[in-house]
Amino acid sequence: xxxxxxxxxxxxxFLKASPSPFHAVEQMAQRLDxxxxxxxxxxxxxxxxxxxxxxxxxxxxxxxxxxxxDFNRGIRMVGAxxxxxxxxVKPQPEKTQNYLQVGVEVYGGALLNPWFDRDLSLAxxxxxxxxxxxxxxxxxxxxxxxxxxxxxxxxxxxREANSNRTVNPQTDIPPILCSLHEQRAKDFRExxxxxxxxxNPQLGKCGDAISVLDYELCFYDTQPPxxxxxxxxxxxxxxxxxxxxxxxxxxxxxxxxxxxxxxxVCTDHEEVGSASACGAQGSMLASVLERLIPDTxxxxxxxxxxxxxxxDNAHGIHPNYPSKHDANHGPLLxxxxxxxxxxxxxxxxxxxTAALFRDLCQQVDVPVQSFVTRTDLGCGSTIGPITASxxxxxxxxxxVPTFAMHxxxxxxxxxxxxxxxxxxxxxxxxxNVACV
Numbered sequence: 001x002x003x004x005x006x007x008x009x010x011x012x013x014f015l016k017a018s019p020s021p022f023h024a025v026e027q028m029a030q031r032l033d034x035x036x037x038x039x040x041x042x043x044x045x046x047x048x049x050x051x052x053x054x055x056x057x058x059x060x061x062x063x064x065x066x067x068x069x070d071f072n073r074g075i076r077m078v079g080a081x082x083x084x085x086x087x088x089v090k091p092q093p094e095k096t097q098n099y100l101q102v103g104v105e106v107y108g109g110a111l112l113n114p115w116f117d118r119d120l121s122l123a124x125x126x127x128x129x130x131x132x133x134x135x136x137x138x139x140x141x142x143x144x145x146x147x148x149x150x151x152x153x154x155x156x157x158x159r160e161a162n163s164n165r166t167v168n169p170q171t172d173i174p175p176i177l178c179s180l181h182e183q184r185a186k187d188f189r190e191x192x193x194x195x196x197x198x199x200n201p202q203l204g205k206c207g208d209a210i211s212v213l214d215y216e217l218c219f220y221d222t223q224p225p226x227x228x229x230x231x232x233x234x235x236x237x238x239x240x241x242x243x244x245x246x247x248x249x250x251x252x253x254x255x256x257x258x259x260x261x262x263x264x265v266c267t268d269h270e271e272v273g274s275a276s277a278c279g280a281q282g283s284m285l286a287s288v289l290e291r292l293i294p295d296t297x298x299x300x301x302x303x304x305x306x307x308x309x310x311x312d313n314a315h316g317i318h319p320n321y322p323s324k325h326d327a328n329h330g331p332l333l334x335x336x337x338x339x340x341x342x343x344x345x346x347x348x349x350x351x352x353t354a355a356l357f358r359d360l361c362q363q364v365d366v367p368v369q370s371f372v373t374r375t376d377l378g379c380g381s382t383i384g385p386i387t388a389s390x391x392x393x394x395x396x397x398x399x400v401p402t403f404a405m406h407x408x409x410x411x412x413x414x415x416x417x418x419x420x421x422x423x424x425x426x427x428x429x430x431x432n433v434a435c436v
Contacts, residue, residue, distance in 0.1 A: 004418040007251065008235065011417055012225040014247045015237045019123035019220040021061035021082035021268045022140050024243055028063055028250055028266065029055065035254050037065060046291050051258065056288065059278035060125060060138075061268035064288050065253060069261040071293055074305030076428045077263045077393065078252065079383050080245035080312065081270030081280070084238070085110035085406045086218040087173065089122070093188050101174040102148075102188060107218065108271030112167040114408040119146035120175055124217035126192055128210045130203070136213070141196060146222045148175035175219060189215075221408045233334060233414055240402060240410040242270070245311035248421045255421075256428035263288075270312075270383055280383035286391055300392070307356060307433040308395040309424065310348060310384030313412070314338035314371045316401030329372040331401035334413035336367030337420045340382075340397040348384035353396035356433055357423070364422045369401070 018024035029039070037053045040046050048054065048068050055065035061082055066075075085108035093102035106112070123142040130137050150173050155161050167173065178184060185191050189212040196210060197203055203210055225237030235244075246266045253264045269279035276282055293299040317330030331338045339354050340347040361368040373379040388395035400416035427433070 004415070007418050007421060008227060008414060010251070011235070011244065011247050012227070012237070015225040015239060015243055018239065018243055019121070019142055020125070020140075020216075020218055022125045022216075023123060023142065024082045024246060025057055025061055025063045025266070026140060028065075028246065029057065031250060031254065032065055042287075048292060053258065058282075058284050059268065062266060062278040062284060064263065064265045064284065065250070066263040066288070066292070067253075067258045067261060068292070069259060071261050071298070071302045072305070073260065073431070074302055074307070074433060075261040075263050076430060076433060077265065077306060077308040078249040078424055078427070079265045079267070079280070079308055079310045079387055080249050081242045081268065081274075081383060082246060082266050083108070083268050083271050084241060084243070085271055086220065087115065087175070088124075089188070089215065089217045089219075091214070094186060095174055096180060096186050098180060100177045100180055100184070100186060102177065103174050104169075104219065106169045106173075109406050111404070111407045112169065112173060113165070114404075115173060116150050116152045118149065118408060119222045120148040120150070120219045121146055121222045122148065122217050122219055124215060126196060126212055126215045126217070128193065128196065128212045130210055131208065132204070139196060139200065141192065141199070141215075141217070143195060144222075148177045148219060150175050189213075192217075223409065227414055229414075235412045235414050235417070236409055238409055240412050241313040241405050242311075244313065244400060244412060244417055245420075248417050249311055249424055252421050252424035252428055256425050260429060260431065262428045265387075267383060274383060274386055280386040281390070285387065289391065303391060303393045305434055306393050307353065307427070308348075308384070308387055308393045309357065309427060310382050310387065310395055310397045311420065311424070312382040312384075312397065312399045313402040313405060313410075314340055314399040315373075315405060316403055316413075318403055324374070324377070326372055326374050329370055331369040331371050333401050333403070333411070334415040335401070336361070336369055337398050337416065337423060338369045338371045338401055340371045340399060342373065342379050344379070345385055346379040346381040347397035348382075348388040348395035349397050350394075353394050357396055357398060360423050360426045360430065364426045366419045366423050371401075 040056045052068045087104040088107045090103040095101035121143045192212045269276045274280040317325045384397040403411040
């Protein structure tokens with residue numbers, strides 16, 4: 001990967017092909033397969049060879065890829081998360097009063113107003129029974145086309161819409177799928193089964209060939225990612241937080257030489273606290289490290305010589321709302337990656353890990369910025385503190401500056417993902433990540 005335009009084109013393609021965490025992991029796995037990485041199932045015994053390149057997944061929504069080298073020199077690690085705030089379909093979602101609607105649950109801290117009047121599709125994982133074999137199977141599903149919308153209430157019926165509008169997530173945002181006629185299916189699982197059969201004719205020829213038992217499905221905006229701006233300054237897309245970091249970390253891993261031990265971890269459920277089997281609070285990363293380095297003492301020594309870069313987007317200073325930032329810590333789009341600092345450990349950065357990252361930026365001639373939230377405002381968190389406290393690895397939090405975080409369409413600088421890629425690649429190739 002030696003061209004910024006090519007990098008951004010591939011980033012846009014990855015974002016478009018990854019409407020859910022399951023699709024994001026599938027996309028990353030395909031790229032790892034093409035690069036010669038070997039898949040390891042958590043169900044099996046592992047035989048790790050020096051110089052080998054491997055990856056594993058959990059729940060289909062989290063992934064760890066790594067290279068095996070001299071662990072005495074530590075592991076260069078990058079962490080990100082695969083999930084984004086969205087609207088997820090409830091188990092019994094049907095609402096059938098003149099129109100077919102589906103009830104949704106808000107996943108994570110979504111900014112709800114931008115979800116109105118968008119062309120929405122639906123994607124995720126479906127579990128079904130194959131009636132021919134009697135087996136339970138799973139499949140990814142993406143309707144791809146616009147199948148739903150959440151219309152706004154006309155201003156004539158809500159005169160305070162521009163000054164005092166609130167969104168009730170129970171009553172105001174169930175998407176509309178279609179008008180109801182007698183011949184149209186009203187059962188949501190039947191609709192899913194029909195779409196699965198349409199996309200996978202080998203499953204059967206009639207509507208009762210499979211029975212959908214359950215699903216994890218999220219709505220998403222069908223407007224594709226794009227490079228925008230008068231001089232192509234920006235990337236506009238859904239799920240920049242945090243698929244941009246997943247892609248950037250992956251490309252850095254694929255582009256780096258294999259002389260150092262390297263690891264990329266992309267986990268699910270960060271937006272809701274990471275407390276799951278496949279989240280950063282789960283055992284996945286610790287389990288992989290235990291398999292790589294079974295001896296507790298050797299593993300501890302390795303981790304003290306390692307560095308984890310937790311990559312998750314940062315808040316750029318919004319020109320319309322500069323008062324929301326500390327005046328000395330307002331990151332600009334297209335001005336380089338951001339080191340995120342919080343004295344109360346909402347971020348894992350300390351002076352040593354920040355200095356190591358600044359040194360890497362200088363080595364590859366990439367500008368670097370700092371973010372500290374206003375002292376009178378709360379601060380979000382990341383997988384950084386969770387990982388640092390869980391396995392004891394020196395960690396820092398970084399990210400590219402972003403506008404409209406947690407909106408249905410976010411905005412980042414077109415230079416910044418490429419800049420972060422260069423730094424993360426330098427990290428993966430760095431022979432020494434210790435401060436003496």
